[in-house]
Amino acid sequence: MVEETGIEPTRQQISRWRKHLADERAEGAVYRELARKKTGEEREILMGIAEAETRHEEYWRARLGEHVGLPRQASPSTRLMAWMAKRFGSVFVLALLQSAESRNNYIKDADASEQMIADEAIHAEVVRGLAARGRAKMSGDFRAAIFGANDGLVSNLALVLGMVGTGASSHVVLITGLTGLLAGALSMAAGEYVSVSSQQELLDANRPDPHTQESVPKLDMEENELELVYRARGMSADDARAKAQDVFEHIQAGANDWNKSDLERSAVEDIEEPGGSGMSAAISSFFCFAVGAVIPVVPYVFGASGTSAAIIASVTVGIALLMTGAIVGLLSGVAPGKRALRQLLIGFGAAGVTFLLGTLFGVSAG
Known part of the structure; x- marks a missing residue:
């Protein structure tokens, strides 16, 4: 920072830092706008990224010091994302943010801290995950x-x-x-x-027959043939044995709520559900x-x-x-x-x- 180094920044540095400041401010606003339309975990994740953008904003503000000047406009792409965040669904905005975060402009900027470069790399992965969620929900x-x-x-x-x-x-x-x-x-x-x-x-062909599920409580628990079902579905011998034993323990305890869906999940987990x-x-x-x-x-x-x-x-x-x-x-x-x-x-x-x-x-x- 200017106060710490005693070195006056050049015009090019001031211009670049102001641009970074404007972009960070605008990107934080985009994430907060997206978070406003979400609830639960997704809202918390988006607000977490927004807080990180605020830290980056403060970093550039401190570096600029007295040269911070009047607020300037963010880049056209960032302004476009801000406009879309207010008017359209989050899938498109997150996809744009994924592309923007992946570029990580700080890598080539010697004035950016290593922590900020790392933050942006992680942000790209976080946004990629959120965008993947949205794409998966699309029919x-x-x-x-x-x-x-x-x-x-x-x-x-x-x-x-x-x-x-x-x-x-x-x-x-x-x-x-x-x-x-x-x-x-x-x-x-x-x-x-x-x-x-x-x-x-x-x-549907890979889903277990409902009558088969009803037969599970009647199996010979000593022979433990349920293990073969799980092995046929791809589990290792040890995992299948442990899973079958767990089911039988629930049945022996008189529980009627053993997880029947386990059979169905193991049958369909490798097939993409059509929208x-x-x-x-x-x-x-x-x-x-x-x-x-x-x-x-x-x-x-x-x-x-x-x-x-x-x-x-x-x-x-x-x-x-x-x-x-x-x-x-x-x-x-x-x-x-x-x-x-x-x-x-x-x-x-x-x-x-x-x-x-x-x-x-x-x-x-x-």
Whole structure:
């Protein structure tokens, strides 16, 4: 600190420290805002991080001393998180915070203390855990919606541009696009229904028969065959023997509340519980694919044709791809810009290849 070292900070240091101060103040406010909407353990965890940010704020305030100056704005990304924390769900904000904390800007700053660098590293893991909780609570319907819309955008743009490449009339392109929309949406819905339903059926198949659970108290306790059930479910011989013995001790003691759910937990713990029903996932996937797939044909619906219609379709789909890519990036806890650009390149790459193939087939047919 200035008072301790007697060294006057440079202009660059003052500017950088003020920026750190503003960011720490804003990040603390974000965590407190998120905590305000939570209860119990999650609220305590978020308030704990907020208190740590306050300590960091005081560190930079002390280093600045008389140079602290008027409060300045935080970085644009931090202000965006503060804005989102007040208006949207915590999953997206926590995902953004996970990405921000992982960058740990203090590593390259010689003026930051080792403790602060360590704090930020731990904060990244804490936020990662909280974000994972939020992502786990999100239903399969949301996942189906995002990926359904993205598939609709890419596949129908590729189909439309492929037809444009053949030299087909605008009417033919429109009919082809609408047909692709309906066929793709039905295919996505059917696939999602089969996927979620099959996963649920697999989960049900691994659950113990209720009659088996009712038979446990009637087993020969000397033979202890219950041990084999736990071993079949993956326990070691010693653990299975101890677990079975514990169950029998409860039964012998006359307890009727032995933990029957142990059998079920051991049966299903390695299988991911699907979110939502097969039908709800199918309906969500159908409509979201249709919403994405309709965008490339909108110009043709309103009478556009030729190159102008193809350009309008490509631009609108490009914007939509950037949005879906950014959402996927947010939920993944990585930089949304990179995921948005990746989504755009993949989508346009597929559409470009299809357009070239359509052009080649159109020339050959001619």
